[in-house]
Amino acid sequence: xxxEQLLTLRAVVEEGGVTRAAARLGLTQPAVTARxxxxxxxxxxxxxxxxxxxxxxxxAGAELYERTRGLLALWDDLALRMAESxxxxxxxxxxxxxxxFGVMDxxxxxxxxHPGVTLSLEIGNAARVVExxxxxxxxxxVVTLDRAPExxxxxxxxxxxxxxxxxxxxxxxADRGRIALAELAAERLVFREPGSATRTxxxxxxxxxxxxxxxxxxxxxxxxxxxxxxxxxxxSAVLSGEQPPDPxxxxxxxxxxxxxxxxxxxxxxxxxxxxxxxxxxxxARGLSAAPPDRTPAAP
Numbered sequence: 001x002x003x004e005q006l007l008t009l010r011a012v013v014e015e016g017g018v019t020r021a022a023a024r025l026g027l028t029q030p031a032v033t034a035r036x037x038x039x040x041x042x043x044x045x046x047x048x049x050x051x052x053x054x055x056x057x058x059x060a061g062a063e064l065y066e067r068t069r070g071l072l073a074l075w076d077d078l079a080l081r082m083a084e085s086x087x088x089x090x091x092x093x094x095x096x097x098x099x100x101f102g103v104m105d106x107x108x109x110x111x112x113x114h115p116g117v118t119l120s121l122e123i124g125n126a127a128r129v130v131e132x133x134x135x136x137x138x139x140x141x142v143v144t145l146d147r148a149p150e151x152x153x154x155x156x157x158x159x160x161x162x163x164x165x166x167x168x169x170x171x172x173x174a175d176r177g178r179i180a181l182a183e184l185a186a187e188r189l190v191f192r193e194p195g196s197a198t199r200t201x202x203x204x205x206x207x208x209x210x211x212x213x214x215x216x217x218x219x220x221x222x223x224x225x226x227x228x229x230x231x232x233x234x235x236s237a238v239l240s241g242e243q244p245p246d247p248x249x250x251x252x253x254x255x256x257x258x259x260x261x262x263x264x265x266x267x268x269x270x271x272x273x274x275x276x277x278x279x280x281x282x283x284a285r286g287l288s289a290a291p292p293d294r295t296p297a298a299p
Contacts, residue, residue: 003075005039006068008032009047013065016054069136070271077274089116093276096133096141098126098197099222101242102158102263103142109283117276127195133266140280144197144239144261146204154272156265156284161239163201163259165252166229173235174250181209181254188216188234190225197261202237205259 011021012032022032040047047061057065076091093110097103100123111119122132126143133141134152142158149155165184167174173183185206191213192199206213216234219225225236230248239261243251265284267277 001039001042005035005042006072007075008035009039009061009065010068010072012036012048012055013057018055066135073136073139073271073274077276088114088275088279091116091276092118092120093140093280094120094122094138095280096122096124096129096138096143098124098129098141098143099239099242101239101244102144102161106142106158106265106280106284106287109287110280113283114279125193125195126197126200130266133268136268139271139274140265140267140277142263142265144263146197146201146259146261148262149264149266152269153264153266154269154277154281156281158263158265158284158287161241161261161263163198163205163237163254163261164240164243165254166226166236166238166243167250167252168229168232168235169248169250171235171250173252176252178253178255181205182211184235184237184254185211185213187214189213190217190219190228190234190236191215192222192225193218193220198237198239201259201261 008021008025008027011024012018015021015024018029018032018036022029025032036047043060043064045060046058047064048055049058050056091114095103095107103121107119107121110117122129122138124132126145129138129141129143132138144161165173165179173179173187191202203213217228219228222238222242225238226243226246226249228234229236230246237254238251240251240253243249265281267274267281271277272281
């Protein structure tokens with residue numbers, strides 16, 4: 001087993017096949033195939049199986065891929081530091097986020113500051129985003145959390161969001177200045193899927209006051225929730241900064257104490273010194289009016 005084989009394995013997995021991996025690595029397809037066969041021989045187990053037109057990892061392949069993520073990230077960082085003495089001119093940053101609204105300004109600034117770096121953005125619910133960050137699928141992530149991040153994260157607080165009621169424009173409560181949590185709980189609620197930070201926060205707030213919500217519909221995205229509310233299928237709660245203008249809908253503040261979430265930029269503490277993460281956090285500090293980022297103290 002050698003480093004070239006591991007780098008090729010990563011390319012095949014991330015590109016979904018040999019052809020695109022070969023183009024990414026500047027190799028011929030037979031060369032990529034030969035490296036993968038050599039790696040399978042070294043491991044003594046099959047690493048891929050054919051799944052339609054794509055290659056899928058076997059259990060052994062998935063284990064090898066997961067275990068080598070951190071090592072390959074360190075290799076990428078070393079290569080960048082050796083090749084680039086000034087600004088970042090190349091590289092690949094994989095960013096996760098639990099929604100588009102709190103991350104796009106940071107993405108825009110990063111792309112403007114480092115145009116040679118390829119940036120990919122994966123959007124999912126908060127639980128999935130944090131899980132993929134912990135597994136090394138992404139390098140950093142912007143997520144909303146109802147408490148300070150755990151010690152395993154290097155974290156920068158970007159701001160704060162509050163929950164607000166989302167109502168159809170013609171709803172009897174739509175013209176109110178504020179709505180009590182009990183009034184919201186009495187309505188038919190459209191909920192996000194389990195794992196959504198918004199749902200977790202709303203459920204916790206309702207539980208603290210002994211309120212039992214009436215869940216009319218459970219949906220897997222913000223867009224689906226907005227369309228369901230606009231269609232009159234129920235009401236919902238969203239983060240105040242994540243609702244784009246829509247004449248069919250009304251955003252109404254929740255009466256104090258309104259549930260709130262902190263918006264954080266996270267990476268694994270042991271990866272905070274990777275050059276791409278350093279560059280990302282440096283730009284993010286310019287967007288944050290919060291205290292400086294924190295990372296757990298050395299033991």
